[in-house]
Amino acid sequence: MGGVVExxxxxxxxxxxxxxxxxxxxxxxxxxxxxTNLNGPWKYAIVxxxxxxxxxxxxxxxxxxxxxxxxxEVPLSGVNRTLMPSQTLWYQRTFTIEEGAVDGRHxxxxxxxxxxxxxxxxxxxxxxxxxxxxxLPFTIxxxxxxxxHTSSPTxxxxxxxxxxxxxxxxxxxxxxxxTPGGIWYTPQSGIWQTVWIEVVPDAHIHKLVFTPGLDSVExxxxxxxxxxxxxxxxxxxxxxxxxxxSTPRGESDLDVDIPVNEPTVVPVANPQWWSxxxxxxxxxxxxYDEDEVTSYFALRTLGVGEREDSHPALLLNGEPYFAxxxxxxxxxxxxxxxxxxxxxxIFDITTAKDMGYNMLRKHIKVEPQRxxxxxxxxxxxxxxxxxxxxRPPRKSLQVSRAVVPYWLPDRPTRLLxxxxxxxxRMFAAELADMIELLYxxxxxxxxxxxxxxxxxxxxxxxxxxxxxxxxxxxxxxASGWFDxxxxxxxxxxxxFRPPTMVGRGRPTSDRRVLALxxxxxxxxxxxxxxxxxxxxxxxxxxxxxxxxxxFTKLHxxxxxxxxxxxxxxxxxxxxxxxxEEVNGLLTYDRRVLKIPAETVCALNEGLRERAAGL
Numbered sequence: 001m002g003g004v005v006e007x008x009x010x011x012x013x014x015x016x017x018x019x020x021x022x023x024x025x026x027x028x029x030x031x032x033x034x035x036t037n038l039n040g041p042w043k044y045a046i047v048x049x050x051x052x053x054x055x056x057x058x059x060x061x062x063x064x065x066x067x068x069x070x071x072x073e074v075p076l077s078g079v080n081r082t083l084m085p086s087q088t089l090w091y092q093r094t095f096t097i098e099e100g101a102v103d104g105r106h107x108x109x110x111x112x113x114x115x116x117x118x119x120x121x122x123x124x125x126x127x128x129x130x131x132x133x134x135x136l137p138f139t140i141x142x143x144x145x146x147x148x149h150t151s152s153p154t155x156x157x158x159x160x161x162x163x164x165x166x167x168x169x170x171x172x173x174x175x176x177x178x179t180p181g182g183i184w185y186t187p188q189s190g191i192w193q194t195v196w197i198e199v200v201p202d203a204h205i206h207k208l209v210f211t212p213g214l215d216s217v218e219x220x221x222x223x224x225x226x227x228x229x230x231x232x233x234x235x236x237x238x239x240x241x242x243x244x245x246s247t248p249r250g251e252s253d254l255d256v257d258i259p260v261n262e263p264t265v266v267p268v269a270n271p272q273w274w275s276x277x278x279x280x281x282x283x284x285x286x287x288y289d290e291d292e293v294t295s296y297f298a299l300r301t302l303g304v305g306e307r308e309d310s311h312p313a314l315l316l317n318g319e320p321y322f323a324x325x326x327x328x329x330x331x332x333x334x335x336x337x338x339x340x341x342x343x344x345x346i347f348d349i350t351t352a353k354d355m356g357y358n359m360l361r362k363h364i365k366v367e368p369q370r371x372x373x374x375x376x377x378x379x380x381x382x383x384x385x386x387x388x389x390x391r392p393p394r395k396s397l398q399v400s401r402a403v404v405p406y407w408l409p410d411r412p413t414r415l416l417x418x419x420x421x422x423x424x425r426m427f428a429a430e431l432a433d434m435i436e437l438l439y440x441x442x443x444x445x446x447x448x449x450x451x452x453x454x455x456x457x458x459x460x461x462x463x464x465x466x467x468x469x470x471x472x473x474x475x476x477x478a479s480g481w482f483d484x485x486x487x488x489x490x491x492x493x494x495x496f497r498p499p500t501m502v503g504r505g506r507p508t509s510d511r512r513v514l515a516l517x518x519x520x521x522x523x524x525x526x527x528x529x530x531x532x533x534x535x536x537x538x539x540x541x542x543x544x545x546x547x548x549x550x551f552t553k554l555h556x557x558x559x560x561x562x563x564x565x566x567x568x569x570x571x572x573x574x575x576x577x578x579x580e581e582v583n584g585l586l587t588y589d590r591r592v593l594k595i596p597a598e599t600v601c602a603l604n605e606g607l608r609e610r611a612a613g614l
Contacts, residue, residue, distance in 0.1 A: 007075050008531060008589050012341035013334035016076055018067045024342050026113055026194040027137075028373035029440060030208055031294045038158070038195040041065040042093040046072070046081060049088040049163065057122045059159055060090055068093075068195060069113065071188040074336040082178075083189035085165040091191065096154045097146075101199045108143045109200060110158065113193020113368055116337075117164040117171055124156050133426070134164070135172060135366040135387050136433050137193070164189040170423030170455075172389040172430055174364045175329070182536045185579050188337045193368050201290040205229070208286060209263075210297040210440040211472060212274075214317065216267045217297050221286055223260040229288040231258050231266065260288060273317045274298035274442050276358040279379030281442070298376065298442035302473055304488050304513060307611070311566030312513045314474065314488075316381075316445070320568075322611040323381055324604045325359030326352055326585070327518060327574040330367055333531060333588045337365070345371045347590060349380050352575060354597045355585065356604030361517070361571045364388055364451060366434055375443035383446035383476070383571070384438060386431050390417035390455025401453065401481055403496055408482045410450075412457035416482075424457060428465065435469045448476045448517075452493065460486030479517045485510075489569075493518035495538040500558050503565050513568040516559075521573040521583040522550050524594050529577075529587035537583040538573070548595045555603035563610050570607070 021039050025031055044066035045059075070077035072089060083089050097108060110121070116134030120127060126145035131138040146156055166187045167173045177184035203225040211218040221229040234253040258264040272280040284295040303315040313320035328348065332339055339345050349371075352360060359381035366387060375382050391414075400406075412418040431449060438444045447466050450456040456478060463477035463486040477487030490512045492502050503514045523537020524547045541547040559570065577584035585594055 008333035008529075009075070010332060010334055010340055010344060010589050011591065012339070012344045013076055013332070016340055018076075018078070021067060021076075021340075022069060022194055022338075022342070024370060026111075026196060027369050029295045029369070030205070032198055032200070032292070034199065036095065036097070036197040038093065038095055038197065039068050040093075042068050042091045044072070044079065044092075045090045046083060046087050047090065049086055057120060057125075057127055057159060057161055059092055062090075062092070066091065066190075068191050069193050070338050071116070071190050071192050071336050073186055073188060074332075074338070075334045076338075076340060082187055083162070083164050085163075085168050085178075087163075089162040089164070089190045091160040091162070092157060094155055094157050095197060097156070097197065097199060099154050102143060102146050105202055106143075106199050107141055107202060107204070108146060109198045110140045110142045111137065111194075111196050111198065112139075112191065113137050113195070114366075115160070115162060115191050115193075116188055117162075117166070117173075119160055119162045122159045125159075133172060133430055133433075134188075135174070136430065136437060137369075160191065162190045170389050170391055170417075170420040170426070172387040172427065174387045180579065181534065182580060185331060186336065192337045203289040204291040205286060205288050205293050208284075208293070208295050208440065210295075211263070212297060212299050212301070212442070214273060214299055214301055215271045216265050217282075217299065218263050218265050219258060219297075220263045221258065221260045221288060223288050223291075225260065225289065227260060227289070228257040229260050229286050231256050232285040232287075233266070233268070233282055268299060271299050274300040274379075275316060275321075276353075276379040276381060279377055281377060296376070297440065300442060302445050304474055307566075307568075309566075311568070312511050313568050314513055320611075322563075322608045323359040323383075323569040324357050324607060325361050325381070325383065325569065325571040326357050327363050327571050328352075328360040329363050329574065329576070329578050330365045330371070331576075331578045331588075333579075339368075339371075342370060342374075344590070346374050346378070348575060348586075349374050349378050351586065351590075351593070351597070353378065353380065354601065356601035356608075359383060359445075359569070359571075360575070361385065361448070363574075364454075366437070369437075372438065372441045372443060376441060380443055381445050382441070382443045383448055384434070384444050385448040385451055385479075386427075386434060388451060388454040389423055389427050390457075391419065391423075392417055408453065410453070410456045410459050410478070410482050410484055416453055416456050418455055418457040423455075427455070428462070431462070431466070432469055435466065439470060444473070446474050446476060448479050450478045452480045453478075453482045456482060460484040463487040474513075476515065476517060487512065489513050489515045489517070491515050491517045495519065495521050495573075498558065499554070500561050502562050503567065514562075514566045515569040515571075516562065516567060517569070517571045518573050519570065520551075520554065522547055522554070523581075523583040525582050526587050526592050526594065529589055529592055530582070531577070531579045531588055534580050535582045536580045540582070544594055548599060551595055552599070552603060555607065559607060560610050563607060567611070 521538030
């Protein structure tokens with residue numbers, strides 16, 4: 001096949017400063033002024049894992065440098081090597097902290113955005129902790145391990161040992177596979193999000209929790225102590241990370257004391273409601289004892305109601321809202337799981353908005369928190385998938401069920417790869433942790449625990465668990481396939497059949513919202529922008545004109561018929577090509593848009609107008 005690029009770089013990857021990659025503060029909803037970024041070159045080695053998992057952390061002979069936070073499998077790491085299940089990936093670098101910071105009145109926190117899949121961490125030769133699970137952040141208090149016996153009073157060494165069994169066990173793996181191809185992708189291992197250090201007072205803020213309404217917000221300042229925190233809302237200079245949409249000074253300024261560790265409802269004067277059309281954010285400063293953080297929240301509500309024609313509908317701020325979405329895998333040809341720059345994240349979101357999309361379904365991945373921040377401030381709804389786990393036969397199900405519809409019960413058995421009781425508990429715990437992590441994010445408006453039966457079990461019960469953890473958001477309990485009657489969506493995926501069949505024969509007693517949560521997959525190979533010599537698409541077209549014609553027919557002729565029958569949301573596959581998949585609207589390197597943005601935008605506006613007029 002002609003036009004294959006052996007090493008595919010995005011425009012941002014070409015400009016990467018490997019000594020200072022991803023320099024932005026990684027946690028935009030809880031920002032501290034003083035922090036130390038540990039991204040950049042680390043020493044690394046990949047060795048066979050013969051030692052016991054709980055043995056001493058004795059670093060091996062180093063093989064070279066790896067650029068953190070890029071996985072060793074991707075070009076921007078400088079390694080380009082797959083970590084196998086029988087191997088350990090070692091990292092090490094030095095860091096400094098402010099002299100006198102370890103004074104008995106402060107704590108030194110080492111933060112990891114995400115490390116895939118399990119890791120152990122040592123500081124100055126003292127093991128300080130670790131983590132299991134490749135998609136969520138974790139923090140280790142390293143204060144007591146900081147040694148005074150290093151070469152200078154403030155220089156210290158951090159060592160990380162990582163194991164990743166990828167898809168050979170029941171751990172959450174997403175779409176990674178040791179045998180990638182088609183819709184399964186190259187494995188990602190090790191540190192793939194920002195690593196950073198903060199020095200905080202003994203009594204400090206652990207997290208902020210915001211539950212929005214339409215004219216008030218419930219705030220919880222979770223802190224390690226008692227007493228009150230000072231909460232300031234409204235003035236634009238309160239927020240350090242540069243939110244472009246915030247209240248003018250004086251319009252909604254508020255300065256109050258609230259008790260820590262207790263939910264407190266705070267009224268907001270002259271409220272403005274958040275939506276994709278008006279992504280209005282309220283900047284916040286919280287001061288507790290000697291600690292200070294800045295943040296933001298939005299006012300909005302979610303729910304399920306009815307359109308004027310009595311069909312069930314998703315609600316935003318009390319009104320029916322038709323979600324026109326894209327499947328977004330969050331992969332990059334040069335960075336894998338890790339976008340090469342903050343501007344790359346912004347590009348994906350703004351390109352989707354330019355095409356008339358108001359929602360991205362974040363597919364089988366939890367993104368770095370900056371991505372959600374950009375969705376918040378730019379105005380993009382997010383449907384958040386949980387990351388699937390479990391054992392095979394998920395690939396055989398993918399082939400058979402995608403072509404011939406059938407139904408299966410989802411008891412936790414070998415049939416759907418859920419025979420491991422430890423795996424069930426781990427999935428439930430990680431799902432709860434993901435919801436806690438993203439609970440205060442305005443743009444996140446839907447939870448999706450399971451997709452196409454991959455590792456699915458007891459989906460109706462899991463949906464109730466999710467609703468108990470977060471009663472403010474709807475749930476798509478089993479996206480696409482083995483519907484168990486739970487959640488808030490009648491959720492269907494259609495690739496090889498006409499989408500006009502979606503919703504036919506559904507009982508009128510089912511008052512869940514009809515949603516086409518994956519469809520399309522129209523493919524086009526663009527020479528010079530292909531990942532490899534093999535390509536995959538659900539339906540492939542020879543040129544841009546043929547692709548645009550098929551896309552137009554799908555959205556101007558077929559889908560309006562389903563909207564008339566109550567369709568409340570769509571998710572087109574997909575935003576960009578990914579490895580062998582060529583069914584993206586963008587090429588994998590984000591350099592070519594296959595259909596003009598104005599064409600896609602007009603079709604999406606037509607769907608929204610049709611839904612609004614019914």
